[in-house]
Amino acid sequence: MTETKSCPDCFESIDARALRCPRCAQRQPDAPGLFRDVPGRLVGGVCAALASHFNWDLTVMRVVLIVTAVMSGGVGLWAYLALWVMTPFERDGRAPAQQLIEWLGRLFAPPATSPTRE
Numbered sequence: 189m190t191e192t193k194s195c196p197d198c199f200e201s202i203d204a205r206a207l208r209c210p211r212c213a214q215r216q217p218d219a220p221g222l223f224r225d226v227p228g229r230l231v232g233g234v235c236a237a238l239a240s241h242f243n244w245d246l247t248v249m250r251v252v253l254i255v256t257a258v259m260s261g262g263v264g265l266w267a268y269l270a271l272w273v274m275t276p277f278e279r280d281g282r283a284p285a286q287q288l289i290e291w292l293g294r295l296f297a298p299p300a301t302s303p304t305r306e
């Protein structure tokens with residue numbers, strides 16, 4: 189017995205875990221944002237994350253990225269790095285950039301719980 193939910197667009201009863209409606213191909217509102225821990229990831233998982241998020245073909249995505257990186261003379265690589273930094277690894281996880289900001293915040297924050305001696 190699989191749980192079902194109703195697609196908000198075509199009201200078709202679909203699998204509760206479906207991220208996209210199999211009938212009208214509409215992205216479901218409870219689908220997670222971009223994350224890199226998806227099947228088929230090779231290097232940083234950015235291509236796989238984008239392909240999974242936008243329902244693109246992973247191979248086409250990779251070819252487009254590589255061609256863009258070569259044609260742009262390295263700009264594409266920076267774009268890849270920027271996307272990697274801004275994309276959490278886990279579903280509903282925190283992006284590396286966010287983790288770095290939090291780490292820096294702890295590093296420079298005054299110790300809040302230090303005992304004061306008079």
Ligand SMILES: [Zn+2]
Pocket residue numbers: 195196197198199200209210211212213214
């Ligand atoms: Zn639908």
